[in-house]
Amino acid sequence: MDKGRLEAFSDGVIAIIITIMVLELKVPHGDSLELLKPLISVFISYLLSFIYIGIYWNNHHHMFQVVKSVNGAVLWANLHLLFWMSLVPFVTAWMGENNFTKWPTIFYGISLIMCGVAYRILVLSLIRHEGENSLLAEAVGNDFKGRISVVIYAIAIGLAWINPCISFVLYGAVACIWFIPDRRIEKKMIGDEHTT
């Protein structure tokens, strides 16, 4: 089955998710500078989520470059990932509007864990479809970054009971780890470049 429409549909959904988050930056009723102050934490929250969704799109993009075709299981694994990503605008707004207090920060972390797990399921369903010796399987390897991220998210959630700001810093730290797109796949692809 062709991968083109899965990519197009995912691009569409991710583009909407990343853009509707800005709707939570509610336009203040008045024109003074002070009215922007309560929006600062919403803005910071939006910025982090924009980076996260950007990371997911980048990695999704990279991964599907080496994918040859998809099957029904991959379609559903992809929809499963999009489902958890679609909840990011909600937790982002909740966390931003409440200035990074305990429960919103915990739920933000849970949604990040679910996205991470869903992404892993997508990778595994693709590897099952493409074969253990495929370019994808080699490129992904043991997925150290993915594993460590989920561990850090879990630690961050635990620390939210002590100080949610530490949690937020940890979420930011994981974003930094992922900021650079997945070189493994880029490297593996150099040999194929002219044929694509």
Add this chain to the structure above:
Amino acid sequence: MDKGRLEAFSDGVIAIIITIMVLELKVPHGDSLELLKPLISVFISYLLSFIYIGIYWNNHHHMFQVVKSVNGAVLWANLHLLFWMSLVPFVTAWMGENNFTKWPTIFYGISLIMCGVAYRILVLSLIRHEGENSLLAEAVGNDFKGRISVVIYAIAIGLAWINPCISFVLYGAVACIWFIPDRRIEKKMIGDEHTT
């Protein structure tokens, strides 16, 4: 006429439908855990609709893989399907916010029936265009799943007068029937795989 833009436009509309539903998960004003409680039924309602829209996208995707070209009638049959699908966010939010009471649950079922009927009309208009002996006509066959779904929706609507929860369970049951993408088309396509 080329099918590419019809697919792109449908992907766009379906991507928006599936994503704007999350906007109904209104961000609570406060950061306590209890404030999430009234959102649980909205969340469950969202989850079911996400799966339904996902099923339609999957089947749409599968079906158009074997379609060679489209005509004006197919364009309108497709827009007709998108119209009924565009009402799903409305009935989803209405049902979720009212904890699955009678009328919202009935209207949810009606919108599912209309989507099912519209999908059938799309299939028939495609078969008329492609020919009775086309790959599509063979692959779709007598469409047992489609028929039984509409029957179950109708029963669910009737039972909403007694207990809307039973209706909701039946809607979920139909989703399970459809969860697995249409193997018929996948099977028929195996022979064509390398040429596409």
Add this chain to the structure above:
Amino acid sequence: MDKGRLEAFSDGVIAIIITIMVLELKVPHGDSLELLKPLISVFISYLLSFIYIGIYWNNHHHMFQVVKSVNGAVLWANLHLLFWMSLVPFVTAWMGENNFTKWPTIFYGISLIMCGVAYRILVLSLIRHEGENSLLAEAVGNDFKGRISVVIYAIAIGLAWINPCISFVLYGAVACIWFIPDRRIEKKMIGDEHTT
């Protein structure tokens, strides 16, 4: 210049326009059937606009099938059309929420006229780019349907001072005229079908 991205961008904008209109169907706070009553006129208004946007997408789709390439003027003529189309959700909601009274119905008509004019400008800029003897110029011909539509819109706007319901019926009548996609282009293309 390649026409692919212009088509993709237009599809995206039109898909969003056609879908966000449904957000004006505000979910009622309560679960009784009577609460849907005030939504009936919003629904009818939405239905008409959905058909209109569908017609524009269909005709846009048909027209760009025979277009070979685009230039800067065409890009802007297309954005100009999208601008007026983007105002349709606003006038649709205003007309629907006020039960088809005078001013909303007049502004709905004005936005239809502007869309019609913008579409004509797009056609003319395409013909200037493609040449007077191009397939497109032949296929479009003297554009009788386009001219008569604008005349009917103008009459409908005038009649809104007497009875806005007549205006609404006329808007619906024009939609019926356009409902069938532009056969002229479809006919002209039959010869080219296998080469595309």
Add this chain to the structure above:
Amino acid sequence: MDKGRLEAFSDGVIAIIITIMVLELKVPHGDSLELLKPLISVFISYLLSFIYIGIYWNNHHHMFQVVKSVNGAVLWANLHLLFWMSLVPFVTAWMGENNFTKWPTIFYGISLIMCGVAYRILVLSLIRHEGENSLLAEAVGNDFKGRISVVIYAIAIGLAWINPCISFVLYGAVACIWFIPDRRIEKKMIGDEHTT
């Protein structure tokens, strides 16, 4: 790495940005003509931003026509541009709802500067990837229009302390400078036209 999905994703995000701005034209509760009056400045603000987003899309479209491939840095430079563009609906609504007073007009200018800077970073990251002797590097040249725009934005922001209307006129003037798509790239491409 293929540029196709970057273009598709950018088209999606830009299409959503340009369309959700219209949601700030809040439907008035009532049907009299006077109720539209407070919307005039929101409409003018929307019009200017529509033109700006249209300009960015046009230039993005033109630029990527001569781009052969992309890398990770380009993906992030592009997301960085989309981030600042995603804030345009917010500043547009804030400026429009407050009738072009000081602070909203200043923030509108700041968001335009950030978009301009982000676009320049995207251009530079593309040139670094494509090479100093690439078609793109030649076509872009010393980017006089880009530099002068940022200077005018800065002047406009400074003048907002005296009279924000002058600032708005200057923003409009820059839009006029950019209105015509980038001829440099179009000219450079003429030789390539038949091969694409």
